[in-house]
Amino acid sequence: DGGITQSPKYLFRKEGQNVTLSCEQNLNHDAMYWYRQDPGQGLRLIYYSQIVNDFQKGDIAEGYSVSREKKESFPLTVTSAQKNPTAFYLCASEGELAQHFGDGTRLSIL
Amino acid sequence: EDKVVQSPLSLVVHEGDTVTLNCSYEVTNFRSLLWYKQEKKAPTFLFMLTSSGIEKKSGRLSSILDKKELFSILNITATQTGDSAVYLCAALTGANSKLTFGKGITLSVRP
Numbered sequence: 001d002g003g004i005t006q007s008p009k010y011l012f013r014k015e016g017q018n019v020t021l022s023c024e025q026n027l028n029h030d031a032m033y034w035y036r037q038d039p040g041q042g043l044r045l046i047y048y049s050q051i052v053n054d055f056q057k058g059d060i061a062e063g064y065s066v067s068r069e070k071k072e073s074f075p076l077t078v079t080s081a082q083k084n085p086t087a088f089y090l091c092a093s094e095g096e097l098a099q100h101f102g103d104g105t106r107l108s109i110l
Numbered sequence: 111e112d113k114v115v116q117s118p119l120s121l122v123v124h125e126g127d128t129v130t131l132n133c134s135y136e137v138t139n140f141r142s143l144l145w146y147k148q149e150k151k152a153p154t155f156l157f158m159l160t161s162s163g164i165e166k167k168s169g170r171l172s173s174i175l176d177k178k179e180l181f182s183i184l185n186i187t188a189t190q191t192g193d194s195a196v197y198l199c200a201a202l203t204g205a206n207s208k209l210t211f212g213k214g215i216t217l218s219v220r221p
Contacts, residue, residue, distance in 0.1 A: 004152075031207060040119075042198065042213040043153075050206060058208075090152070094207055098144055101152040 003027065006091050006102035013078070013085065014110050021076045021105045023091035031094040032074040036060060036087045037104075043090060049074055078107065085109060112137040114201050116212035124220050127189050131215045133199030134181040143175050143182045144209065146198040153198055156184070189219045 004025045013019045025032065031050050035043040045058030049068040063082025068074055078085045086109050092099040117132045135143065142160045146153035157166045159175035159182055166173050170189075175182045186193055196214040203210065 033209070035211075040213060042114075043200075043209075043211040045208065045210075048206070048208070056206070098155045098158050099207075099209060100155060103151040 004091060004093055004100060004102035006089075006105050008105060009103065011105055011107045012110050013107060016080045018077055018079050019107065021078065021089055021091075021107070023074045023076065023102060024072055025074075025093045025102075026072060027093055027095060027100070028071070029093035029095055030071070032068070033092040033094070033099060034058075034064075034066065034074070034076045035090045035092065037090060038087050046076065046089075112201065112203060112208075112210040114199055114210050114212040116197075116199050116215050118215060119213065120216040120218070122218045122220060123189055125190060127219075128185065128187045129189060129217065131184040131186075131197050131199075131217070132181065133183070133212055135199075135201040135210075136180060137201045137203050137210060139204040140177075140201060141204070141207075142202040144200045144202060145173055145182070145184050146200065148196045148198055148214070149194075156197075158202075186217075189217075191219050191221055193217060194219045 007022045033048040034046040037043050044060050047066040049055035065077045089105045091102045114135045142158050144158050145156040157173045162177040170187045173184045198214045200209040200211045
């Protein structure tokens with residue numbers, strides 16, 4: 001089945017820890033995106049990548065980092081510098097018509 | 111700064127009602143306006159609107175864009191409980207295909 005797979009679905013982090021959220025797609029899409037969704041805030045763009053080995057900051061990149069070593073994969077690391085990391089994280093890739101989303105990872109702070 | 115505003119923020123209706131969801135935008139390098147439906151997890155794509163005045167329709171859902179007044183509406187007729195969701199509107203801008211989202215409209219359809 002073609003699609004976007006995010007893992008894990010739920011993630012818990014202790015204060016001061018870095019965590020990495022996985023996003024894999026088998027749609028052969030060049031462009032991939034990471035969004036953060038908070039209640040009542042809609043989706044906000046963290047980072048995006050138009051092509052392998054290249055990525056740009058979105059609107060709220062502070063405290064996050066990404067890599068794009070393979071076309072299929074666009075992992076997001078939430079670093080300890082992100083002061084309020086509890087949120088729902090959505091990964092997307094861009095097809096011909098629109099961006100399509102994975103099922104998300106819900107990150108919580110212990 | 112690019113901005114997308116949706117209204118109302120939440121709406122409760124009864125099955126069979128017709129609803130209109132609003133989306134206005136102020137962005138640079140506008141390309142298209144997109145609507146998504148989000149139930150529990152991934153937003154699912156509904157419509158992409160690029161040209162003014164051309165209605166897009168899918169079953170009971172329809173949408174139209176006004177590029178002069180910078181807004182779009184999403185209509186749902188004969189609503190069903192399965193239409194209960196958050197409806198997201200987003201403006202696609204620039205060569206880098208950046209999406210700027212509104213905060214979403216929470217629609218609840220009561221039996």
